[in-house]
Amino acid sequence: MDVVRRAAAMFDELVVAVAVNPNKQGLFTVDERRGLLADTFADLPNVSTAAFSGLLVDWCREQGVGVIAKGLRSGTDYAYELPMAHMNRHLTGVDTVFLSASPxxxxxxxxxxxxxxxxxxxxxxxxxxxxHAALQERLAGR
Incomplete structure (x- = not known):
């Protein structure tokens, strides 16, 4: 939430992209996740959500997105994300902006x-x- 709010202050428009991964069984469906995100950021008029499958960078190219904003918690996150950012820039010219997580x-x-x-x-x-309410309800139903 912190990273999205900070990124929303930096960009005119921010789309929180939710990945569709058929190989993962998430706790919430993609539509449920998008709904929870929309509710969370309803006070930010420049924030919306979208779902994508495949490579994020391909979705960015299709949508005309020029910058990916990602949050980093640690050096381990950075070591994982940096090569991906370089590859994304190489493939499509899309840049990645890293925002460090609040301590x-x-x-x-x-x-x-x-x-x-x-x-x-x-x-x-x-x-x-x-x-929190959605998580408790989901876990109670399992």
């Missing part, structure tokens, strides 16, 4: 939040009220 969020990942929530831990500090 209080560097340890947070969706996997960790889901694992703690599945174990009954309180993850409300890391989620909006709406996302």
């Amino acid at each position: 209080e969020h560097t340890f947070v990942s969706s996997s960790l939040v889901k694992e703690v929530a599945r174990g009954g831990g309180d993850v409300s500090a890391f989620l909006t009220t709406g996302v």
